[in-house]
Amino acid sequence: MIRIIRADERHYTNLGWLKAWWLFSFSSYYDPNNIQFGNLRIFNHDHIEPQCGFPTHPHKNMEIVTLVHKGDITHHDNMNNKTVISTNQVHSLSAGTGVRHSEINFSEKPVQYFQIWLYPNKHNLEPTTEIKKTRSRNWLNNIYPIASGQGFDEAVHINADATIYRCDLEPDKTLFYDLYDKRRIFIYNISGMFNVNDSVIKTNDQARIELENQLLIKSIKKSSFILVDLPSEFGWGYSDKVLKGVNMQNTKK
Numbered sequence: 001m002i003r004i005i006r007a008d009e010r011h012y013t014n015l016g017w018l019k020a021w022w023l024f025s026f027s028s029y030y031d032p033n034n035i036q037f038g039n040l041r042i043f044n045h046d047h048i049e050p051q052c053g054f055p056t057h058p059h060k061n062m063e064i065v066t067l068v069h070k071g072d073i074t075h076h077d078n079m080n081n082k083t084v085i086s087t088n089q090v091h092s093l094s095a096g097t098g099v100r101h102s103e104i105n106f107s108e109k110p111v112q113y114f115q116i117w118l119y120p121n122k123h124n125l126e127p128t129t130e131i132k133k134t135r136s137r138n139w140l141n142n143i144y145p146i147a148s149g150q151g152f153d154e155a156v157h158i159n160a161d162a163t164i165y166r167c168d169l170e171p172d173k174t175l176f177y178d179l180y181d182k183r184r185i186f187i188y189n190i191s192g193m194f195n196v197n198d199s200v201i202k203t204n205d206q207a208r209i210e211l212e213n214q215l216l217i218k219s220i221k222k223s224s225f226i227l228v229d230l231p232s233e234f235g236w237g238y239s240d241k242v243l244k245g246v247n248m249q250n251t252k253k
Contacts, residue, residue, distance in 0.1 A: 001211045002197060007204035010045075017052035021045040023188070023206060037208050038184050038230035039160060042117035045188075045204075048073065053104030059095035063118040063158040065147045066091040066103075067166075067226070069190065071111030077101035081129050085113070088134050090146045090164075092156040096125035114188070114226065118160040121149065130156040139166040141173050143227060150229075165227040169194060169219035177215040177227070184210040184230045192223025201225075 010021040011029045023043040025035050035041075041062070053073070066073070067090050075091060076082045078100045085091045093099065105111045132155070138144045145152040148163035155163070169175070169192070179185065187196065187207040194201055195218045201207055209215070210232065 001209070002199045003208045004199055004201060005206045005208065007202065010204065010206075017049045019047040021204070036119075037186055038233060039119040039162060040116070040186055040228055040230055041119055042115065043186070043188060043206075043228075044115045046113055046115060048103075048105045048111050048113075050105055050108050050110060054102060056100050056102045058098060058100050059093070060098045061120060061123045062095045063120050063149075063160045064093040064095060065116045065118070065156070065158060065164055066093075066113055067116070067146065067164075068111065068113040071105065071109055071113075072107045073111050073113055074104050074106050075101055075129070076104070077129065079127060079129070083129070083131055085131060086133075088136055089131060090134055090156050091131045092129065092147055092158050094120070094125060094128045094159050096120075096123075096127040096159075099127040116147075116164060116228065118158065118162050120159045121161060122159065125159055132156050134166070136166075136168060140168050141170060141175070143167045143175060143177060161231045163229045165229070167217075167225055167227060169217070169223045169225075171219055171222055174216065174218045177217065179209075179212055179214065182211065182232045184208075184232055185212075185215065186228040186230060188226045190224040190226065192225075193220040194218060194223045194225070195220065 013020045022029050025031050068085050072086045074084050143165045145155040145163050147158050148155040149158045149160045150163050189201045189205050191203050
């Protein structure tokens with residue numbers, strides 16, 4: 001099952017200094033039918049003007065991945081980390097028991113980046129950060145891991161059962177992606193156009209995919225996208241005890 005959400009269906013916020021597309025409920029945007037997808041809670045596509053940004057604010061028990069697409073953003077936290085995240089760098093912040101940080105564009109040019117939040121495997125871990133430089137040649141015609149809790153050495157570590165991939169596809173290229181254990185997939189198309197199992201995904205569209213065995217990804221135009229591999233929600237729900245139910249007539253004296 002593939003659900004395509006078109007670019008014009010994204011929630012758009014313009015605060016002057018910040019222009020943002022929020023793909024899930026966030027801040028003042030609330031949609032009870034669009035809270036999360038598996039353990040993927042937030043996917044924001046942000047543009048921040050020069051000398052502007054988010055002042056110091058808190059996070060707790062969330063895995064936060066920042067991928068800069070164009071420009072530079074400075075992360076400064078209360079663990080004495082001050083890091084400039086530049087184009088094609090990926091930064092992970094495991095908020096754990098709690099962390100405070102700011103994100104400021106100190107440069108003279110706008111910055112465009114993607115921020116992805118995932119629920120962690122365990123709560124109240126010690127907060128950590130990590131940054132790695134990635135190279136676009138690594139993901140040319142290749143689905144390449146950039147952040148993962150599944151043991152990819154080339155990716156920054158996150159404490160979540162998920163992997164975030166990048167891929168640039170040249171025209172008329174085809175890739176296959178297997179969904180082991182019926183996992184679910186989230187795709188955000190940064191630019192271009194391609195097919196996923198015959199569903200057309202255009203620039204800034206997203207796909208939410210589940211109950212598929214394999215993805216056939218074929219570019220129509222030169223394309224660039226982010227793919228997030230997530231656990232299925234099989235097993236979420238009520239315990240066996242609750243599923244036995246209760247008959248109130250039998251409880252009457």
